[in-house]
Amino acid sequence: MTDSESSSIDIKPEPQPAPTPTKRWADVADDEEAEAAAAGSEEVPDVKSLSIDDQHESKSEFLEDPDDANIKAVTSGDTPYTSAKTFEELNLSPDLIKGLYVEMRFKKPSKIQAVSLPMILTPPYKDLIAQAHNGSGKTTCFVLGMLSRVDPSQKVPQALCVCPTRELAIQNLEVLQKMGKYTGITSECAVPKDSVSRIPASKRPVVMSQVVIGTPGTINSLIATKKLSINFLRILVFDEADHMLAEDGFKDDSLRIMKAIDRSNNRCQVLLFSATFNEAVKSFVTKVVKDHNQLFVKKEELSLDSIKQYKVNCPDELSKINVIKDKILELGQKVGQTIIFVRSRISARNLHNALVEFGYEVTTIQGALDQADRDKIVKEFKDGLTQILISTDLLARGFDQSQVNLVVNYDLPIKYETREPDFEVYLHRIGRAGRFGRKGAIFNLMCTNADRRIIEQIENHFRISIEEVDLQSEKAFETALEKAGLL
DNA sequence: AAAAAAG
Numbered sequence: 001m002t003d004s005e006s007s008s009i010d011i012k013p014e015p016q017p018a019p020t021p022t023k024r025w026a027d028v029a030d031d032e033e034a035e036a037a038a039a040g041s042e043e044v045p046d047v048k049s050l051s052i053d054d055q056h057e058s059k060s061e062f063l064e065d066p067d068d069a070n071i072k073a074v075t076s077g078d079t080p081y082t083s084a085k086t087f088e089e090l091n092l093s094p095d096l097i098k099g100l101y102v103e104m105r106f107k108k109p110s111k112i113q114a115v116s117l118p119m120i121l122t123p124p125y126k127d128l129i130a131q132a133h134n135g136s137g138k139t140t141c142f143v144l145g146m147l148s149r150v151d152p153s154q155k156v157p158q159a160l161c162v163c164p165t166r167e168l169a170i171q172n173l174e175v176l177q178k179m180g181k182y183t184g185i186t187s188e189c190a191v192p193k194d195s196v197s198r199i200p201a202s203k204r205p206v207v208m209s210q211v212v213i214g215t216p217g218t219i220n221s222l223i224a225t226k227k228l229s230i231n232f233l234r235i236l237v238f239d240e241a242d243h244m245l246a247e248d249g250f251k252d253d254s255l256r257i258m259k260a261i262d263r264s265n266n267r268c269q270v271l272l273f274s275a276t277f278n279e280a281v282k283s284f285v286t287k288v289v290k291d292h293n294q295l296f297v298k299k300e301e302l303s304l305d306s307i308k309q310y311k312v313n314c315p316d317e318l319s320k321i322n323v324i325k326d327k328i329l330e331l332g333q334k335v336g337q338t339i340i341f342v343r344s345r346i347s348a349r350n351l352h353n354a355l356v357e358f359g360y361e362v363t364t365i366q367g368a369l370d371q372a373d374r375d376k377i378v379k380e381f382k383d384g385l386t387q388i389l390i391s392t393d394l395l396a397r398g399f400d401q402s403q404v405n406l407v408v409n410y411d412l413p414i415k416y417e418t419r420e421p422d423f424e425v426y427l428h429r430i431g432r433a434g435r436f437g438r439k440g441a442i443f444n445l446m447c448t449n450a451d452r453r454i455i456e457q458i459e460n461h462f463r464i465s466i467e468e469v470d471l472q473s474e475k476a477f478e479t480a481l482e483k484a485g486l487l
Numbered sequence: 488a489a490a491a492a493a494g
Binding site: 164165166191192198200201215216217218220221243249250253343344345346366367392393394396414416 | 488489490491492493494
């Protein structure tokens with residue numbers, strides 16, 4: 001391959017015409033209504049949009065990047081960025097490079113890494129809103145970003161990452177500690193403790209770690225009690241940022257963290273990462289961060305081809321359980337691990353009891369469990385000791401277990417208030433299968449007309465067609481798994 | 488309805 005046809009991407013923004021009044025993110029919440037009212041006269045940010053159409057190398061034997069070829073990069077200001085073809089050109093420390101090769105077994109940056117890392121690591125360290133497909137390596141992007149922005153000689157918190165669940169915070173910390181193994185950078189979780197070791201935030205020791213990853217409640221209470229110093233933070237990351245800043249998500253908590261940091265520190269870079277940003281939340285987050293760069297994917301291109309989606313018409317609620325045990329689990333056992341998503345804790349318990357009664361070994365996770373039990377159930381599943389996991393949307397986002405090939409929507413994802421389909425949750429759930437380009441299948445169980453309508457809307461929204469699996473047909477499920485490449 | 492703080 002010659003260099004001339006290689007795929008370095010130069011993102012050259014146009015010069016800013018009029019000076020845009022820069023709004024600090026802490027101001028946003030206060031005059032959000034005013035902004036909304038002025039939305040008609042909203043200034044269009046000065047941007048240049050370009051399609052990153054990297055040349056596809058032959059499907060490699062190694063599980064690399066699923067197609068993130070259609071990420072739209074939008075840069076602001078006049079900083080040029082060049083996509084990184086190798087980790088070396090990012091000026092990372094030798095210790096960090098070693099972690100990437102030896103611990104992570106990375107060879108070269110994935111597509112989202114190639115584009116986002118220069119934006120994260122190039123002064124003046126602009127804020128970034130980054131969307132990329134499920135399982136494309138978002139975590140490694142911001143983890144690498146945090147590790148490389150920390151000054152190892154300064155023994156104070158310099159990087160903070162906020163996640164929607166403690167499971168995700170723990171998982172992200174594990175990735176960071178693995179990648180940063182040779183750097184000597186210290187890190188810890190700020191999440192609720194289990195009932196045994198629980199201590200009030202006011203009695204917790206002062207956080208000394210250079211990187212802190214946690215959940216909003218704990219982080220806020222650590223800040224409020226001065227156990228977590230935010231004065232020297234250089235980088236603040238929101239994982240699952242759309243949910244972290246959504247009205248029915250963690251918006252208030254997240255804005256409180258941002259405001260506190262903004263008050264005491266004006267050099268903190270903010271990164272917002274997620275696989276999904278619906279239009280409403282997108283327009284809000286673009287106002288929340290300062291002068292920022294953006295990476296976005298069109299919604300039609302978010303649902304991955306490597307994951308085969310199916311729908312199953314079930315006559316009634318009871319038959320959903322039969323479909324799961326007679327059809328899906330019988331075959332599912334052969335193809336790897338399965339996650340079954342349910343809508344409520346009660347639904348989780350009912351399904352759990354029914355399957356256990358029929359002799360299946362299943363475990364269930366939901367937020368009402370004791371923290372220690374949650375940890376145990378996740379660990380058993382990640383260690384492969386359990387095959388079938390029932391979960392509420394606790395694990396819908398971010399949960400990374402490569403052996404999961406099958407996802408079942410026992411209850412379809414809908415929004416609580418409107419009963420409309422929740423497209424974002426749908427996408428996150430199916431993204432638990434087929435991690436990093438692997439094969440996967442998802443079965444959507446429908447039993448009411450409302451269910452069928454929801455699936456229809458999902459098909460329209462993502463412009464996909466979800467194939468039906470016939471309950472009556474003997475071989476239908478087997479064929480479905482074959483088609484998905486799992487049998 | 489799920490998640491997330493103590494108490």
